Amino acid sequence: MKRLGMVWCTLGVAALILSASPGFGGSGGYALKDFGSFHIGGRQVSLENLPVKEIVFTKGSPPVKVNPNGDFEVEQMYVQYFIPKKQVSRYPLLMWHGGGLSGVTWETKPDGNPGWMNYFIKAGHPVYVSDAVERGRSSWARYPEIFQTEPLFRTKKEAWEYFRLGPKDAYDPDPAKRKTYPGMRFPVEYFDQFAKQGVPRWVTNDAPTQKAYDALVQRVGSCVIMPHSQGGNFAFNAALHAPDRVKAVIAIEPSGAPPSGPELEKIKHIPMLILWGDYMNEPDLALPWKKFEAGVKAFADDINGRGGRVDWIVLPEIGIRGNDHMLMMDTNSDAVAAVIQEWMGKNDLLRYWAGK
Amino acid sequence: MKRLGMVWCTLGVAALILSASPGFGGSGGYALKDFGSFHIGGRQVSLENLPVKEIVFTKGSPPVKVNPNGDFEVEQMYVQYFIPKKQVSRYPLLMWHGGGLSGVTWETKPDGNPGWMNYFIKAGHPVYVSDAVERGRSSWARYPEIFQTEPLFRTKKEAWEYFRLGPKDAYDPDPAKRKTYPGMRFPVEYFDQFAKQGVPRWVTNDAPTQKAYDALVQRVGSCVIMPHSQGGNFAFNAALHAPDRVKAVIAIEPSGAPPSGPELEKIKHIPMLILWGDYMNEPDLALPWKKFEAGVKAFADDINGRGGRVDWIVLPEIGIRGNDHMLMMDTNSDAVAAVIQEWMGKNDLLRYWAGK
Numbered sequence: 001m002k003r004l005g006m007v008w009c010t011l012g013v014a015a016l017i018l019s020a021s022p023g024f025g026g027s028g029g030y031a032l033k034d035f036g037s038f039h040i041g042g043r044q045v046s047l048e049n050l051p052v053k054e055i056v057f058t059k060g061s062p063p064v065k066v067n068p069n070g071d072f073e074v075e076q077m078y079v080q081y082f083i084p085k086k087q088v089s090r091y092p093l094l095m096w097h098g099g100g101l102s103g104v105t106w107e108t109k110p111d112g113n114p115g116w117m118n119y120f121i122k123a124g125h126p127v128y129v130s131d132a133v134e135r136g137r138s139s140w141a142r143y144p145e146i147f148q149t150e151p152l153f154r155t156k157k158e159a160w161e162y163f164r165l166g167p168k169d170a171y172d173p174d175p176a177k178r179k180t181y182p183g184m185r186f187p188v189e190y191f192d193q194f195a196k197q198g199v200p201r202w203v204t205n206d207a208p209t210q211k212a213y214d215a216l217v218q219r220v221g222s223c224v225i226m227p228h229s230q231g232g233n234f235a236f237n238a239a240l241h242a243p244d245r246v247k248a249v250i251a252i253e254p255s256g257a258p259p260s261g262p263e264l265e266k267i268k269h270i271p272m273l274i275l276w277g278d279y280m281n282e283p284d285l286a287l288p289w290k291k292f293e294a295g296v297k298a299f300a301d302d303i304n305g306r307g308g309r310v311d312w313i314v315l316p317e318i319g320i321r322g323n324d325h326m327l328m329m330d331t332n333s334d335a336v337a338a339v340i341q342e343w344m345g346k347n348d349l350l351r352y353w354a355g356k
Numbered sequence: 357m358k359r360l361g362m363v364w365c366t367l368g369v370a371a372l373i374l375s376a377s378p379g380f381g382g383s384g385g386y387a388l389k390d391f392g393s394f395h396i397g398g399r400q401v402s403l404e405n406l407p408v409k410e411i412v413f414t415k416g417s418p419p420v421k422v423n424p425n426g427d428f429e430v431e432q433m434y435v436q437y438f439i440p441k442k443q444v445s446r447y448p449l450l451m452w453h454g455g456g457l458s459g460v461t462w463e464t465k466p467d468g469n470p471g472w473m474n475y476f477i478k479a480g481h482p483v484y485v486s487d488a489v490e491r492g493r494s495s496w497a498r499y500p501e502i503f504q505t506e507p508l509f510r511t512k513k514e515a516w517e518y519f520r521l522g523p524k525d526a527y528d529p530d531p532a533k534r535k536t537y538p539g540m541r542f543p544v545e546y547f548d549q550f551a552k553q554g555v556p557r558w559v560t561n562d563a564p565t566q567k568a569y570d571a572l573v574q575r576v577g578s579c580v581i582m583p584h585s586q587g588g589n590f591a592f593n594a595a596l597h598a599p600d601r602v603k604a605v606i607a608i609e610p611s612g613a614p615p616s617g618p619e620l621e622k623i624k625h626i627p628m629l630i631l632w633g634d635y636m637n638e639p640d641l642a643l644p645w646k647k648f649e650a651g652v653k654a655f656a657d658d659i660n661g662r663g664g665r666v667d668w669i670v671l672p673e674i675g676i677r678g679n680d681h682m683l684m685m686d687t688n689s690d691a692v693a694a695v696i697q698e699w700m701g702k703n704d705l706l707r708y709w710a711g712k
Contacts, residue, residue, distance in 0.1 A: 029387060029389050031385060031386075032386040033385050033386075034385070034386075035386065036463060037460060038464060038549075039549065042552055044512075044529075058612075067511075069511070070511030070512060070514070071512040072509060072511060073554070078460065080463075107392060107436075115392075118391070137458050137487070137493055139458075139555045141509070152422060153424065155426030156426060156428065156429070157427065193394075195428070196395035197395065198428075199493075200496065203411055
């Protein structure tokens with residue numbers, strides 16, 4: 001890969017793609033054929049023998065008896081979709097967020113600028129953004145009766161340090177005192193705005209989450225999956241479960257991947273891009289990022305050893321610097337998206353591509 | 357009000373408005389100037405002295421120590437907005453859902469047909485759909501440390517009976533055995549799909565919820581609020597808190613309203629529509645709907661007694677029958693929306709209106 005050359009080429013091509021895209025609504029708008037939402041997956045659960053409670057709904061009013069027993073829908077997943085009028089991509093793009101977050105990851109950035117959902121819709125991709133089971137509009141269920149454990153709530157310190165905005169113990173309650181790595185492209189002055197996007201998570205819902213994602217792939221049909229972080233492992237497994245339908249995986253800093261082994265033969269024909277931001281080699285990281293990366297590398301190497309098609313891009317190695325774990329929110333997020341768009345063009349995932 | 361005549365007029369006018377609307381993307385699409393999302397309101401809360409827990413994140417991996425203490429953003433509200441390219445309405449439309457639900461109320465209906473969000477965007481309204489504090493993408497906070505009480509989870513039985521799909525004890529776990537009122541327009545075969553939209557609720561978050569709604573009105577500026585059910589009281593109070601900005605309130609079956617009294621002078625200039633569905637007079641309702649209605653009627657009468665502008669429409673009285681509490685999801689939801697659209701035209705809330 002011609003590294004520095006590619007960056008400029010990428011930016012130029014992206015500008016061309018965007019300005020010429022028939023997905024544009026003209027003068028900066030969006031021409032959509034359709035948009036909407038649905039819940040997919042889930043099952044009915046019935047609770048019984050829980051005590052009836054007396055609840056005061058309005059201050060001063062007498063308490064009302066509430067019977068918590070009965071039937072509930074649980075483990076469903078919320079999906080919102082946007083279909084551009086002129087589709088440039090060959091397949092819909094499924095955007096799967098990471099841990100402790102929801103589909104909001106892909107929407108307007110914390111600084112108010114358009115995020116990747118808008119970018120890829122504008123570039124002519126039908127986009128499906130989901131909230132994982134238990135998160136956001138997917139809702140959540142009683143614990144410990146249905147979900148087995150207590151939820152976890154991410155602190156701002158954890159978000160700041162785990163997402164590589166700065167090293168371990170770089171967070172301070174006072175925004176002015178928070179340390180960042182040099183050249184940081186996350187809009188740190190909007191970090192508290194980003195923290196508002198956080199949602200509780202459980203560690204015992206992987207199976208229903210995978211099931212809902214698999215159901216989504218069955219419903220959409222041929223598709224490209226773009227997972228972030230925790231979403232990576234779900235996306236790789238979704239490919240294993242539907243190797244004919246998943247036409248590509250574009251994994252943004254996946255935190256895990258399936259184990260190596262002969263099963264990976266099933267997905268060696270699928271073009272995959274695994275993309276990493278900056279600061280992966282810092283000595284004082286709060287999370288063992290190199291270990292996560294090594295786990296995913298073993299997966300990529302195994303597939304490629306079988307004649308697979310996994311590409312591996314580390315952004316600073318192609319001259320794009322300053323990106324943390326939430327790179328879709330960074331001030332240079334369009335430049336990173338352009339790298340992906342170009343990769344899609346090269347892998348025949350676009351109907352029209354200026355780079356051809 | 358010429359009741360039966362108005363229905364036919366309404367439907368005709370709505371057809372005209374929709375077919376002629378410059379908000380249309382042509383051949384059934386949507387031309388948007390912009391769309392995106394943000395979180396508004398909320399505050400930082402710090403927790404301390406909670407015990408550190410050991411959590412197993414991946415089966416078979418050693419447990420990881422998780423410190424739940426630290427800083428969190430809480431009580432923020434998620435808002436998604438869609439701005440049509442050609443705006444027909446004078447003001448943005450804020451859609452506020454009811455209890456135990458999220459902004460999904462306004463989106464695609466459980467039967468897969470377009471809901472009111474799509475209807476009003478298509479009719480040229482900039483639309484802001486929010487998830488109330490504690491619901492959906494607004495996220496929720498630890499209890500009892502931050503939220504004071506336990507959440508409540510609505511059973512399917514409660515939803516079926518409270519929302520007037522049938523009388524008390526009409527619900528059955530077997531979908532084939534569920535009783536409905538005659539002429540029911542809710543797509544009952546998709547009731548379980550609707551149940552997937554339910555989210556837990558607290559009874560102790562009214563103050564932060566009102567605060568976030570008030571902040572939204574401040575951010576958007578002049579606006580029309582369309583609340584449903586529990587949202588009604590928040591919307592009437594938002595009007596009291598910002599009587600210059602709230603240009604109209606269109607309350608769909610509001611479950612409550614502020615008390616009568618001289619304070620209501622402040623909002624007597626604001627056109628308001630209060631709209632009710634069918635089955636309000638059934639003798640065997642699971643909720644005291646007539647009592648709710650009477651509370652809101654006292655509010656409306658007080659304002660109108662001061663020279664106010666509150667209109668009161670009971671759908672079956674104008675010939676539209678079969679609507680339950682979730683009337684924006686009923687098979688005749690477009691006909692109900694058309695009644696609202698015509699009311700907006702008559703109250704000078706549209707820039708172009710065929711009825712003029």
